[in-house]
């Protein structure tokens with residue numbers, strides 16, 4: 180479903196907290212939020228490369244691509260508009276707002292598909308229309324076949340002060356209730372260490388105190404975070420604060436993002452180097468969400484010769500023959 184006319188992408192929307200960080204001089208944040216004067220048209224990418232609306236939406240808001248889990252887009256709105264968003268085709272459009280009945284219909288779909296045991300509330304931002312988030316959570320808690328609930332959000336960074344308001348305090352209270360009964364995960368979009376201010380980290384810790392598992396998702400972005408030191412800093416800081424870096428994605432080939440897609444080779448070099456530098460739990464899974472297919476596929480890193488499994492290179496670059504190692508171990 181195409182929401183905006185071609186070329187008429189989402190409007191610039193920078194939350195006050197994010198604007199303050201830009202004013203303090205963060206180029207990495209500025210590049211994510213300021214609408215470029217001219218968008219690069221070097222690549223002709225599709226608007227919906229993963230076919231979310233075209234192929235996998237049985238009822239409004241639900242994206243059912245993999246058998247046992249669904250993405251539930253409760254809105255197309257976000258507190259801030261990240262110009263690097265893979266869903267730029269629809270962010271900010273009121274067409275994604277779900278009515279009370281549409282939220283009920285989404286829950287009905289999940290209820291009548293008991294093979295779905297994992298639901299990701301997202302959008303837009305899965306925490307932005309906070310009352311809708313709470314309504315969706317209430318309904319999911321009544322569905323026995325739903326074993327795990329996840330929420331995808333960027334609110335802790337877009338608007339950390341929101342978490343001191345009454346509606347968000349209610350949401351946190353509800354999350355505390357849920358986390359005692361079912362695994363609850365909150366995944367926050369974080370791309371650069373400049374985003375990890377003390378205030379933002381405090382909100383992540385506040386969410387963690389509800390009993391929810393808190394993790395992050397990052398996207399490789401050319402000119403923003405395609406830098407091994409910046410990513411080491413980001414993932415180490417998260418890890419030291421008890422937050423698990425979960426995924427780092429290759430940027431989707433979505434319309435308008437051509438200028439932000441990094442060199443694949445460079446990404447693999449960075450992830451190879453990070454594997455050496457970071458502790459295991461600080462290292463996110465590097466994946467490509469494959470357009471035209473199904474799956475978040477981890478690319479091979481530079482430790483494997485020609486992607487084979489017989490020879491690899493260790494952290495020191497030493498060539499290891501796994502066949503010989505196996506024979507030795509038998510003796």
Ligand code: SF4
Nearest residue numbers: 257260261264303333
């Ligand atoms: S918060 Fe997420 S969904 Fe919203 S604009 Fe940013 S990247 Fe897109």
